[in-house]
Amino acid sequence: xxxxxxxxxxxxxxxxSDIEHIKEKVNANFNHLEKVNGRxxxxxxxxxxxxxxxxTLYAIIGVILAWLGIREWI
Numbered sequence: 001x002x003x004x005x006x007x008x009x010x011x012x013x014x015x016x017s018d019i020e021h022i023k024e025k026v027n028a029n030f031n032h033l034e035k036v037n038g039r040x041x042x043x044x045x046x047x048x049x050x051x052x053x054x055x056t057l058y059a060i061i062g063v064i065l066a067w068l069g070i071r072e073w074i
Contacts, residue, residue: 001009
């Protein structure tokens with residue numbers, strides 16, 4: 001094996017090692033993003049529920065106030 005071949009082999013080994021390290025980091029980031037997305041989906045669902053309750057209460061109060069207003073006119 002010549003020096004050139006040895007150098008190429010060493011460089012390819014180093015590149016392969018770097019690629020493995022990058023793959024590990026990408027997989028770790030992907031797993032972290034999955035967790036964050038799960039928490040974000042739960043938070044969005046909670047906000048939607050709170051909005052629904054607020055809209056319902058607003059409608060009920062509006063109907064009651066309208067009904068009381070009509071009763072005063074009669």
